[in-house]
Amino acid sequence: MIQEVLQYNQIILLIALLLVTSVVVTKFSSRLGVPSLVLFILVGMLVGSDGLNIIYFNDPELAQIIGVISLVIILFEGGLQTKWVGMKKVLAPSITLATLGVVLTTSIVAMFVKYILGASWLEAFLVGSIVGSTDAAAVFAVLKGKNIRNKLEDTLEVESGTNDPMAVFLTITFIQLLTEDSSSIIGLIGLFFWQMGVGAIVGLLLGYIASYSLNRINLDSSGLYPLFAIAFALLSYSISSLAQASGLLAVYLTAVVIGNAELAYRYSILRFNEGFGWMAQILMFVILGLFVFPSEVFTSDIMVRGILISLILMFVARPAAVYLVLAFFRFTNKEKLLLSWAGLRGAVPIVLSIFPMLAEVENNQMIFNVVFFIVLTSALIQGASITWLAEKLSLVSDKLSNPIHSLELISVGKANVEIIEFDVSENNRITGEKLEDLQFPDKALINAIIRNGDIITPYGQTKILAGDTLYVTVSKHVKKQVQQVLSDVKEGVEKEE
CATH class of the missing domain: 1.20.1530.20 (Na+/H+ antiporter like fold)
Structure with a gap:
């Protein structure tokens, strides 16, 4: 019985070591130029x-x-x-x-x-x-x-x-x-x-x-x-x-x-x-x-x-x-x-x-x-x-707009509310605009801006800059409208086919 338990423990240890080794390997795969x-x-x-x-x-x-x-x-x-x-x-x-x-x-x-x-x-x-x-x-x-x-x-x-x-x-x-x-x-x-x-x-x-x-x-x-x-x-x-x-x-x-x-x-x-x-x-x-x-x-x-x-x-x-x-x-x-x-x-x-x-x-x-x-x-x-x-072949291009992530509000429980996390890029239409000028629906609010590692308390005159990370509390039924405002790119920027 004791021998069997020891054998199982050895197998678990081996699996753990294989997982740790494999995860660490992914860190070096890009540096070595070899697929993980x-x-x-x-x-x-x-x-x-x-x-x-x-x-x-x-x-x-x-x-x-x-x-x-x-x-x-x-x-x-x-x-x-x-x-x-x-x-x-x-x-x-x-x-x-x-x-x-x-x-x-x-x-x-x-x-x-x-x-x-x-x-x-x-x-x-x-x-x-x-x-x-x-x-x-x-x-x-x-x-x-x-x-x-x-x-x-x-x-x-x-x-x-x-x-x-x-x-x-x-x-x-x-x-x-x-x-x-x-x-x-x-x-x-x-x-x-x-x-x-x-x-x-x-x-x-x-x-x-x-x-x-x-x-x-x-x-x-x-x-x-x-x-x-x-x-x-x-x-x-x-x-x-x-x-x-x-x-x-x-x-x-x-x-x-x-x-x-x-x-x-x-x-x-x-x-x-x-x-x-x-x-x-x-x-x-x-x-x-x-x-x-x-x-x-x-x-x-x-x-x-x-x-x-x-x-x-x-x-x-x-x-x-x-x-x-x-x-x-x-x-x-x-x-x-x-x-x-x-x-x-x-x-x-x-x-x-x-x-x-x-x-x-x-x-x-x-x-x-x-x-x-x-x-x-x-x-x-x-x-x-x-x-x-x-x-x-010049087939790599800059991102026109960063992806939008949604974070569920655990503390709100069953509330019909989410937080949207969005990284602002140079190509976004909202870059350079003041918060008070954004065409956001009523049930959406920018709660915080992360800029150069610091938290910026947002108010009406705050300008959005490239590199900012926005956290927006939004009701789920207006989420698409907010996503559209965030992901819009400036005029003159050509979208990929």
């Missing part, structure tokens, strides 16, 4: 059986379960941050990239994999399917905090949030063709439309139900609202999956609907899911790092083949797919170049590469090792250079 996901994987590899031999992990089923649940949480957090205003402008090109673009990328990669790996055509297309999609977890992690033009950032986020279903569908299709003689191509095509259609319907429906419920229900604690929201993400995924539809697409659409609704305790929901999303990323990439045996991956044979396929993916397949798909949309050559380079591979390909293991496809270990090496090189080369390339 790569460092999380390296942490897992370090403590794994081929490293310090602290943890032995070789359970593909458990790795797949952890990977899928983590992807649900990451997709949900990313969807909550996706703005419908920007999303609808890029919906057509993004969806085209997420479907036709993935098919083109898969096909081009497969033609080279056939000869590089000496595989059959079905095995080549299986590898192409696994690495054919832009990874949401990698894109959300790399773009967070970067100021790439809204149009491009929105395109990448919507594409990566919606292309996982196509990659999953293609992967499962080629596994079935490899393992089952009776698979029907027509039946598989019908299944694809079923997965996309039902997944979209379930996601949108549960998103509206969740938004309505979050606003109507009165819970005893504000901390329960974020849990209530994440429950709908898991519900959306499970219902869609049980209906043989795309759970990942459903989760993303549920999150987009919730994130664009006027919610009670919105700030608490967003902040909770941001932290939960980071925890899911850490857990997933560390587990995937543990699952890898470096002595099998970093062999000359795997590395040479992996580098060849990576280069083809980065410089041939992805650019060809982007330029062909976006030929009928309004993107400049510079924008197409950046979108080509930003096709990051991350957790989804690694999770998908476990599927052939579970299905006992021939050469499954070789497929996993090659895919893992491709993901590692993609994250290291592309992930570390996206911001640099965007700057060189």
Whole structure:
């Protein structure tokens, strides 16, 4: 009994140390110019059986379960941050990239994999399917905090949030063709439309139900609202999956609907899911790092083949797919170049590469090792250079207006009141104006101004300056009017498309 308790305590200590190490690693990732996901994987590899031999992990089923649940949480957090205003402008090109673009990328990669790996055509297309999609977890992690033009950032986020279903569908299709003689191509095509259609319907429906419920229900604690929201993400995924539809697409659409609704305790929901999303990323990439045996991956044979396929993916397949798909949309050559380079591979390909293991496809270990090496090189080369390339192409711009945050008033209890926190920039129309001249509605009041670290007591003659942080108490039914006044930019400042 005592020995079991000590063993549990050691496991808890190990988990704590892994979390602390992984969080500290994120602090240095930007300084090193390396995406944090790569460092999380390296942490897992370090403590794994081929490293310090602290943890032995070789359970593909458990790795797949952890990977899928983590992807649900990451997709949900990313969807909550996706703005419908920007999303609808890029919906057509993004969806085209997420479907036709993935098919083109898969096909081009497969033609080279056939000869590089000496595989059959079905095995080549299986590898192409696994690495054919832009990874949401990698894109959300790399773009967070970067100021790439809204149009491009929105395109990448919507594409990566919606292309996982196509990659999953293609992967499962080629596994079935490899393992089952009776698979029907027509039946598989019908299944694809079923997965996309039902997944979209379930996601949108549960998103509206969740938004309505979050606003109507009165819970005893504000901390329960974020849990209530994440429950709908898991519900959306499970219902869609049980209906043989795309759970990942459903989760993303549920999150987009919730994130664009006027919610009670919105700030608490967003902040909770941001932290939960980071925890899911850490857990997933560390587990995937543990699952890898470096002595099998970093062999000359795997590395040479992996580098060849990576280069083809980065410089041939992805650019060809982007330029062909976006030929009928309004993107400049510079924008197409950046979108080509930003096709990051991350957790989804690694999770998908476990599927052939579970299905006992021939050469499954070789497929996993090659895919893992491709993901590692993609994250290291592309992930570390996206911001640099965007700057060189002049596709990074200053923010026209800072985001508006809402802080719930815990002390007011059930009052229909919030505090808005807003950072003033040079481009805001209110910059330089006196408080008494602001076109605020009656039930809104600026309570405090933070300027250069000092608190300024506001009065009618107080001028608003760039760099100020405003705290505005506002009744919820006039919140949109106040947000509009705060976010308006000066005349002559061009907004991004």
